[in-house]
Amino acid sequence: MISSETAPRSRTRSLLARLEGPQTMGRGPAFWVAATVAVAAAAAYPLMADAWTVGNAAYFLIWTFMAMGLGVVWGYAGALSFGQTAFFGLAGYAYGVITLNLGAAYGLTLLALVLAVAIGGLFALVIGYFMFYGRIQGVFIGIVTLSVTLVLETFMAQTAGPQWRIGEARLNGFNGMSGMPPLTLPWFGGDIVLYPGPSLYYLLLGLVVICYLGLRIMLNSPFGNVLVAIRENPHRVGMLGYDVRLYQMLAFGIGGAFAALSGALYTAWGQYITPSSMGLTSAALPIVWVAVGGRRDITATLIGTLIVLAGFQTLTIYGSQYALVVMGALLLVTVLAAPEGLIVAAMTLMGRVFRGSKR
């Protein structure tokens, strides 16, 4: 008998229990202590670094959402999407258009953020509907999503004239939109404007932790298990009575919404968005982060993305033109030598060393 008083608590407990499970690596006190230390170190970071570096670290955090979304779509649901940047760019533009029209007062920028994410997620659902209900699979998903993002780029690049405006907001063609307000939190005695710096960094860090834990719960839930089952054998899942198309479409929508979150936050961070954020090179980068880190585990995806981003920026400082060559080479080496991803390989190795077991 479950009394009405304990029911919510047991539900919370069962949700929390799903933080660990078969679909995510890392369990037990050791892992959670390490994770807490990592978050604490990340939280202490602004105390030791100057504002510019912290703003730059915030920039890294922005991209992790898109990477985690791609991890869900590609690593867990097995649908390789090349077009996450389409949702990224769409949401970036949506944030710009909405904030330029509504202004930044009363926390309206947060509303714009939510709306932008919703628009990106809905667009992903629509594309997902046509793809998955058309039962296309495998490599075709990659081609269609890539075409979507490239066509969106072309479309945005030609919106140069004054006739291309939505309300107050000029789309500005190839040069992109700029001048939209950063995120603002309504607060007693004046709004807090989140310019790139410690305040934005803490907001993003919090968001990353929430999204990461939320995704862990989702992936270990029945929904996540079905996604993994679809990746392994869609026919068998269909035979067991699940609507494969629906699950894939939902996963794709979630992935799109995460990419959209990155896009809207990116626009708020840099206060600009350009069509090239949806171009071929931009579309390649999330694939590199996720593939190199390890796509089949959300933790590996997160860590891998941050490492690759930091490495990419370091490379860019020393020789910007070689950075993309190195990225391409990294992608090749990963696919040929460690198809599960370098971080996953390292984590498996570490687990083996600590446990001392041969598995």
Added chain:
Amino acid sequence: MALFQSVFAMLYQFGDTFAFLVISCAGLAVIFGMMGVINLAHGEFIMCGAYVTASAARAGLPLPLAILTGALVAGAVGMVVERLVIRHLYHRPLDSIIATWGISLIATQGVLIVLGSTMQGVGTPLGSIDVGGRSYSLYRLVLMACALGLLGGLYMLFYHSRFGVIARATIQKPQMANALGVNTGRMYGLTFGLGAALAGLAGGLYAPTMTMVPTMGATFIVESFVTVVVGGADIFVGAAPAAAILALIKAGLTAWYGQLFGQIGLLVTVILVIRILPGGLSGWLKGTTR
């Protein structure tokens, strides 16, 4: 006379788009149809062909020979890539996409570093003809003939030659073909090389009409992928009619609404086609004739 003039303009527009789609997707379609590998470095093989063609032409080689050189060099590069990378990924199609994308990144950026952001091209040869007061590029008409010739040539190669029989056998039942003494590894290499050479040919043929930049492959990518998706896995049953239908849609939309709507029209067509005909045109045509 005015009627003839506008009909000719429409036909020219249609033929131009059709030729572009057929020529640019042939290499991709061969590699995908025969091997199930989506070659995201397709655009870079095209770029390779175009660069070699332009350099050869400026070194004094006559243009047709220069184009041939471009195709051969791209084909050779393709066989090297197949041997080094693609060979290890036949049983992992998704990973082969990723790997070819890595190659594409390296190639685009590498060419940018080595050869700079632009290269001097060759002018469009053959001049133009006048039809009813408007001038049309003669070279574009040659390209249309090339597209038809290409389709015919590929048909002959795959259905009426020893290479074609062995290639199709290798694709359909690799173990069986191997048991009958076919060197399947070499066939895969040759097929990939052929696809790369066709991409190089596309680059060579369009080199005189384009600006030479390292990212020029990207101009071909959307159109050729779209054609392959709409066409499905078979080049002849699928890609050729797909190119015709898409050319009709694109030429019509471009004529009435402009370049951009042509491209958006293509995308919408693709999304609708995959919803209605998941196997592409070739899957549908084969399904109805069976």
